[in-house]
Amino acid sequence: MSEQNDAVSIPTGNPPATDKPGFRPAVVAPVPLEAVASSLGIALPPDSAATSVTGVSLNSRTVEPGDLYLALPGATRHGADFVSQAVAAGAVAVLTDEDGARQLALEDLAVPVLIVGNPRAAVGSLAALVYRSQPLDGVSPTLFGVTGTNGKTTTTYFINSLLRALGMNPGLIGTIEILAGGEAIPSLLTTPESTDVHALLALMRERGLEAASMEVSSHALSFHRVDSVTFDVAGFTNLTQDHLDLHGSMDEYFRTKAELFTSARARRAVVTVDDPWGRQLADEAGISVTTLSATPGGGADWTVESAKPRGLGTDFELRHRDGTVLRVHTGLPGDFNVANAALATIMVLDSGIEPSALQAALDGHDPFTVSVPGRMQLISDAPAAVVDFAHNPDALARALKAVRPQAPESRVIVVFGATGQRDQGKRPTMGAIAARLADVVIVSDDDPHDEDAAAIRSEVIAGARAARESEDLDCEIVEAYPRDVAIRQAVELATEKDTILVAGRGHEVWQEVKGVNLALDDRVELRAALTARGFKVSTDERIES
CATH class of the missing domain: 3.40.1390.10 (MurE/MurF, N-terminal domain)
Structure with a gap:
């Protein structure tokens, strides 16, 4: 995505910029x-x-x-x-x-x-x-900041939904949209520029919002987009390979993320400790940390236990070391959404909410069944057709495991690609993951940017073929482009018993090719292809055909 300031060139084909972005409070004292x-x-x-x-x-x-x-x-x-x-x-x-x-x-x-x-x-x-976005008069919204490689968007949506269940009027700043009360403002960056962040916080305070959740990417920290913002509770999801084109190494990537967990940026933290980076962060953070594990026996302050499937989602318990138990449900599929829901729950709890009030909200409103655009978003049931933002190795593996049908005769068909001018080393890895976890692998284009799209596809395909040959995998590998053609091909191959996963772009509606932004929404294309074959699709007013 392109930064919206005068210091960088912006691809053509974007929707026209408005003169007034709507981020600012109505009144600013000189x-x-x-x-x-x-x-x-x-x-x-x-x-x-x-x-x-x-x-x-x-x-x-x-x-x-x-x-x-x-x-x-x-x-x-x-x-x-x-x-x-x-x-x-x-x-x-x-x-x-x-x-x-x-x-x-x-x-x-x-x-x-x-x-x-x-x-x-x-x-x-x-x-x-x-x-005057964070005055010392106690009237600013309670701020929740979520960082990590995967799960930031869903966790912020979960926090927002839980706060609403508690009777609050919260805001949200993130990848998909910005919510300042009932008003939605389209988002162009995972975290807007710091000028807009502070204007938004002032706007939220002016409108009487009581809390706000925000995605905090490594780019936001590196490029000073959250400077002079102090979060009441910072949360950490996980750390896996991504953005090494910017950071150079996983250690540098971690160090950038860890900046959020200092007294200059946050008051307290909830850290998921199911990977070595989370455990290191919990040990080194310069603020009070509550640890969380989505794995029973993980040795954390709070642990996910007694997880049981219910529909596509999961019922589970969050148990504290002292014996306190919270009963939680998420309607979104996948173990990673259990982890996201657990993190959202404990972050809100650590903001000062009483456990009894939190449990009442969880029981009465089912806040973690909220639909998150482009995040495990269900487009049809038969075949099961899902659009997800999985654009790195860990996220793709998690998504493919989450959509695997129980019936042995059902197949998983995945459509994905890799982004140009980004972390070239993950391309063959993602191809190999798809070959291991899908039955039909359709490699197409993501956002090529200024790279040759065919060269990107070849690197992904090479990884898939290498894994198929060396591991004796029984999968079909197909190259199809442009992306809308690949999606139609996936639907043509599918039966009602199969599952289609279109991964990598999620909610995005523009594909950047050689400096030009082309209109492309995976959800629209998938819905159209399914309808053309006579399959029944879900109704969602946020998907504009």
Whole structure:
């Protein structure tokens, strides 16, 4: 996904950017530019003592009158290139670095320019200052931050649903959408830019929201998107191979995630300790930690026990060391959704909710049966057809295991690919996993970006074929593209007893190919293919044909 600021190039074919993204509170008290300069430890520019700001923006297209425009350096363009547009839109001051200042010295600007060595690192604190997003008066929403490789989105949806079951009016900031009360705002990043995060938190407080849950990706931490945000409860799901194109190694990936579990970013934490990284995090975290294990005998503070299937989902108990028991149900399939539901439960409990109130909400509302768009989303029952976001080895393995039918004559047909310009090493691994766990493996395209799509497919197929030959696997391996053709082929091969898993893109509705975003929604394509064959599909108003 593309960052929505002026420091990077944005693929064509996106839906048009709106002038007002809807993230901001209705009223922002002016902040003197002198206070901004003081917070940065720099001198106030001449003749600017009377200037005040009422907003912060990284994007000249979303500047509103009274904004401080942040002209940041980027990979392809410098934000200073867009200062004239920002000023024309109403920016009253500019913050940039030395390179940007030299560029702006050639222009006749009518607004003051603040210069700092690393403006990116200053964005979060400035946004917090201007929007007063986390005042010390106890009226901010209770904040839940969830990180990990897999499960972040579902866990935040589960938290949001549980808070509603408790009678609260919560918000949500995540991959799929942003909810500020009843209003949904489409999300372009796993975590928005810090300017938007702080504006959203101020908006939620203005609307009287009592709590909010947020996905916190490693990119968000690396790129300062959650700077100056303090979470009341931080949660950790798991850590598996992903994003090594950014972090270089699993150790660096872990170190980035671990930044969330420090006193500067969170007050307390719930950490799932079912992998070595979780156990290491629990040992090293700089804040109070409650441990959780989805495996009986895991030696954690809270443990999942007595798990029993009910429909597609699971009934289970959460048992504390002291004997306290919570009874929980999730209607979503897979052991990983048991872990997600358990994490959401304990995070809400650790925010200060009484166990009896929590149990009443769990019993009375079944909050973990909420449908999460693009996360194990059921499109039809016969054949069982599911769309999931599984886009890395661990997630793909979990998803394939979760959808495996009980009947021995039923087959699993999987459609998936690998993303271009991302962690090339996981491609053959994902092919091998599909060969081991599916009966028909259809390799297609995910988001090729600027890479050759055929080359990506060949790496995935090589891994699948190698596993089939070396492990004597009985699976069919097919290459099909473009992706809509692959989905139709999967449906053509399926009987009512089979299961189709379309993995990797989930809720996403745009496929990036050579800098162009093409409209593509796996859920729409799968529904259309099933309907064409006469299969009955589910009704979900969030899937727009």
